[in-house]
Amino acid sequence: MILVLSLLPKSSLPEMEFDIPYLDKVVHFAMYFILLVLVSWERQKLESKPLFFNGLMLALLLSICTEAGQRFFFAGRSFEILDIVANIIGSISGIYFFRIILKPYK
Numbered sequence: 001m002i003l004v005l006s007l008l009p010k011s012s013l014p015e016m017e018f019d020i021p022y023l024d025k026v027v028h029f030a031m032y033f034i035l036l037v038l039v040s041w042e043r044q045k046l047e048s049k050p051l052f053f054n055g056l057m058l059a060l061l062l063s064i065c066t067e068a069g070q071r072f073f074f075a076g077r078s079f080e081i082l083d084i085v086a087n088i089i090g091s092i093s094g095i096y097f098f099r100i101i102l103k104p105y106k
Contacts, residue, residue: 002031006066007074028083029090032059036094041102052095059091060084 005027020026036055043054063084070077 007069025086028086032087032090033094036091037098040095040098055095056091059087063087
């Protein structure tokens with residue numbers, strides 16, 4: 001889902017009738033937050049340190065690859081460092097959300 005949404009041409013995305021500042025960064029944060037909550041849920045039987053490191057590496061690799069794909073292979077899309085930052089912050093937040101809120105209820 002992240003790949004599809006990240007690599008769609010901008011013309012395929014719905015037009016917003018109102019302008020919300022940094023909405024794209026919020027969307028990036030949310031996608032990676034959900035991704036890492038789901039990854040954490042699936043890998044909850046493993047130690048948390050490797051999960052934290054592996055989850056962040058997964059998010060970083062996916063972020064860089066999708067941003068590079070936008071820059072080099074898809075017209076109308078661009079590489080943005082702040083998108084990668086939003087992805088990483090969303091990933092870290094997702095891991096901590098799982099650890100603090102969801103893990104005690106497993």
